[in-house]
Amino acid sequence: MPNIAYVNGRWSPITSATVSVEDRGFQFGDGVYELIRTYHGQVFHVQEHLKRLYASLSQVEIRLEKTAADLASIIQLGIKRSGYPEVKIYIQVTRGAASRLHHFPKGTKPTLVMTFRKLIPVSKLLKNNGVSVISVLDTRWDRCNIKSLNLLPNILAREAAMKASAYEAIFVRDRFVWEGAGSNIFAVFGKKVVTPPEGPTLLSGITRDIVLSLGKKIRLDMREEKISFSDLKKADELFLTGTTVDILPIVRLDQKRVGEGIPGPVTILLQKLFDTTSLPPKSV
Ligand code: PDD
Numbered sequence: 267m268p269n270i271a272y273v274n275g276r277w278s279p280i281t282s283a284t285v286s287v288e289d290r291g292f293q294f295g296d297g298v299y300e301l302i303r304t305y306h307g308q309v310f311h312v313q314e315h316l317k318r319l320y321a322s323l324s325q326v327e328i329r330l331e332k333t334a335a336d337l338a339s340i341i342q343l344g345i346k347r348s349g350y351p352e353v354k355i356y357i358q359v360t361r362g363a364a365s366r367l368h369h370f371p372k373g374t375k376p377t378l379v380m381t382f383r384k385l386i387p388v389s390k391l392l393k394n395n396g397v398s399v400i401s402v403l404d405t406r407w408d409r410c411n412i413k414s415l416n417l418l419p420n421i422l423a424r425e426a427a428m429k430a431s432a433y434e435a436i437f438v439r440d441r442f443v444w445e446g447a448g449s450n451i452f453a454v455f456g457k458k459v460v461t462p463p464e465g466p467t468l469l470s471g472i473t474r475d476i477v478l479s480l481g482k483k484i485r486l487d488m489r490e491e492k493i494s495f496s497d498l499k500k501a502d503e504l505f506l507t508g509t510t511v512d513i514l515p516i517v518r519l520d521q522k523r524v525g526e527g528i529p530g531p532v533t534i535l536l537q538k539l540f541d542t543t544s545l546p547p548k549s550v
């Protein structure tokens with residue numbers, strides 16, 4: 267099978283999968299999601315992603331009957347059915363289909379959609395050479411720790427990045443930097459490796475967490491601290507983390523060079539560690 271979808275228990279090719287136009291995900295963006303990937307056929311940190319999904323669901327008071335174990339089995343089935351070694355798995359849960367009134371409908375079952383698509387990994391060229399980013403005003407709400415389907419500010423920010431020939435847009439709010447439109451950010455200042463702290467201003471990335479642990483293991487000075495935009499511009503190194511990018515060096519911020527304008531030694535070290543110790547081996 268090619269790219270496939272699971273919608274409330276039914277499997278189909280992605281192109282013929284449908285949900286109701288009354289679905290609150292479509293009407294209001296009333297739902298949450300997760301993105302999980304595989305490396306060489308093995309799903310990556312699925313428990314952490316599912317934990318974050320249930321945390322998002324609970325914050326918006328959507329009660330899914332299925333358990334994390336149920337979702338994990340559907341994921342396994344989908345990976346098998348798709349047949350791809352590298353799969354991009356989106357799980358989207360909405361409050362369900364109901365007539366269009368803002369308040370929660372009574373007796374409506376959530377809609378569960380999972381899609382399994384071929385994942386094209388971020389190119390080696392970008393991983394080796396780094397990317398450009400721009401800064402944008404953070405116009406999002408105050409609950410960015412919820413992985414909400416409402417992504418308009420992220421979409422507008424990415425579009426602005428695209429128009430500026432940049433790879434990612436970095437959100438700046440109240441003179442502080444929080445994260446990218448679809449990734450977390452780290453900055454290296456001398457021996458300190460800093461990423462903004464968890465809280466309502468950012469999505470606590472699974473990759474961010476892995477990178478923090480990896481750095482601590484090799485005794486780097488890993489810190490979760492606020493970073494002002496003016497400090498960000500003086501960083502020796504910057505990099506992005508995320509499910510679709512792993513660890514991606516940033517070499518230009520708002521058209522100006524970051525550090526020497528090439529990926530720095532700490533970023534390269536963490537990339538190597540991530541690739542050699544965090545990913546499942548190819549032969550499995
Ligand atoms: N998003 N911050 C935001 C706003 C994100 O959307 C993402 C990931 C991350 C990184 O989280 P993680 O390491 O768990 O992937 C941080 C994915 C790529 C998406 O929405 O498609």
